[in-house]
Amino acid sequence: MENSPLDKGRVLTEGNGVNISLDFGSRSDVQTLTSWKAPIIWEGMFVPDLFDQMHKQQGSSVALTVFAVGRYLDAYLNTFLSSSEQHFMLGLPVTYYVFTDTPEKVPDIKLAPRRRMKVIEVERHPRWQDISMMRMKTISEVIESEIRHCCTHVFCFDVDQMFTERFGSEALGDSVALLHAHYYNLPKDRFTYDRNPKSKAYMESGDFYYHAAIFGGTWKNVKALTDACYQNIMEDKTNEVEALWHDESHLNKYFWLHKPSRVLSPEYCWDSSIGSPEALRVTRLLWAQKHYDTLRTG
Numbered sequence: 001m002e003n004s005p006l007d008k009g010r011v012l013t014e015g016n017g018v019n020i021s022l023d024f025g026s027r028s029d030v031q032t033l034t035s036w037k038a039p040i041i042w043e044g045m046f047v048p049d050l051f052d053q054m055h056k057q058q059g060s061s062v063a064l065t066v067f068a069v070g071r072y073l074d075a076y077l078n079t080f081l082s083s084s085e086q087h088f089m090l091g092l093p094v095t096y097y098v099f100t101d102t103p104e105k106v107p108d109i110k111l112a113p114r115r116r117m118k119v120i121e122v123e124r125h126p127r128w129q130d131i132s133m134m135r136m137k138t139i140s141e142v143i144e145s146e147i148r149h150c151c152t153h154v155f156c157f158d159v160d161q162m163f164t165e166r167f168g169s170e171a172l173g174d175s176v177a178l179l180h181a182h183y184y185n186l187p188k189d190r191f192t193y194d195r196n197p198k199s200k201a202y203m204e205s206g207d208f209y210y211h212a213a214i215f216g217g218t219w220k221n222v223k224a225l226t227d228a229c230y231q232n233i234m235e236d237k238t239n240e241v242e243a244l245w246h247d248e249s250h251l252n253k254y255f256w257l258h259k260p261s262r263v264l265s266p267e268y269c270w271d272s273s274i275g276s277p278e279a280l281r282v283t284r285l286l287w288a289q290k291h292y293d294t295l296r297t298g
Helices: 017-021 048-058 071-087 128-150 219-238 247-257
Strands: 062-067 094-100 115-121 153-157 161-163 175-178 214-218 262-264 285-287
Touching (some): 128 153
Antiparallel strands (some): 175 214
16 A cells, blocks of 8 residues: 555644554555545544544534435435434534425434534525535535534535444544545546546546545635635536536545545445445445435436
């Protein structure tokens, strides 16, 4: 693998010393460090209690954003929220921001102490591609109006997923990207970046292929990401261009220009149809079964 020689003093610390405890040598079977010295988080590299204790001491709190529009609410939201209550950032204050066009249908989930939910009504766009891309604007607006005043970190999720194991404070960082399960082990020439020079998402090459199903960071950095992606999406619209993989293409371009300080391995969002490679010791979040033919319009 492309691991750099272990030099903990040079690892991005993101302002906290607990990253020094990461055991990069414990996973010689996978890449655990990027070329810019950001950790790639795999099972076996971290001691959960150390990260939990540090983030509790620092007063970390997390906003989780998720969009459940149209038939996606009925198909996925209950499972997503119920499983999150069992596995996501346990022990830290969490606020769910559920964006939907049918607030009255949001399930009544029993939340643990210091965990709350806010339901925000949004417009349902005729095409699923527009729903996906316009979420960047919506997330930025709610960060500005609310999240920045009550949470230190933000994680943005797709709804068609289910938590299955710990998704904890080891995932928190200044700027957090996720390796795509279908591409993390492929050569770079197989990455599906947008190759259209007319698009603001255009890339000739990159570091990794990131999955837009999960991204996060401090509220300030997530706002910068969503603002930049939305601006580029709108510029493409003005020029009658649409990026190959919509907001995911723009997210990959952003992380190419602004390197994430923390990268999550695909164990944090796995597609079970791929199988279970030896490197995958745990699956923390699984893709739900897709029914795009009945769920998506446009």
